[in-house]
Amino acid sequence: MSTHAATAAARRGKLTAEREAELYEAVICLLREGGYDSVTMEGVAARTKCGKATLYRQWGTKPRLVTAALDKARCAVFTDIDTGSLVGDLREAARVAASRRERDAELMEAVSQAYIQHPDLRAALRETVIAPEVAALDAMLGRGVERGELAADNPAIGFVAPCFLGMLRIERIFEDRFADAATMRVFVDAVLLPALGVTPRPEPGPEPDEPAEV
Structure with missing residues (x-):
């Protein structure tokens, strides 16, 4: 603190x-x-x-x-996420963020113009609201480096939190495009993970049906 x-x-x-x-x-x-x-x-x-x-x-x-x-x-969105893998963490962050987007977006929209015009409000929001979420996303990446899932010198690491939070803030402008958890999941899999050089393992599908006994 x-x-x-x-x-x-x-x-x-x-x-x-x-x-x-x-x-x-x-x-x-x-x-x-x-x-x-x-x-x-x-x-x-x-x-x-x-x-x-x-x-x-x-x-x-x-x-x-x-x-x-x-x-x-609001409650901290990302701070309690730890699935044991970077892929799992980012996908869970996408799911949780999308599930809260309407409530959070409404309040942030109410202060968005003031955020630009008032440096004192901007500084306060960065310290109290934004910084904890950035720290949580950075921690996910740090754990990924420790587990050997991505290289510590990957230049994309520093852009993950801004890109992730930017997607959540801009969705009001492109509402039809960035409206749901499925789209945020695609953003993680198609944009963030490739930039980080991480290839997610295919998720297991349903078990095949046992052949019917003759």
């Missing part, structure tokens, strides 16, 4: 978990209703009957509050 995150966590310890959840829910509702610009410290305070000073004391800035709310609204 970073120094800033640890300090923020210490501040938030003064609120009960229930009260904190109520504040986060208000932020998420405002994001859904009008995007990032509709979220204000005054608006959150009024909706939750909380003092504005409390919000500033706990989170310091609006970007930190919004980022904390987004982080709470």
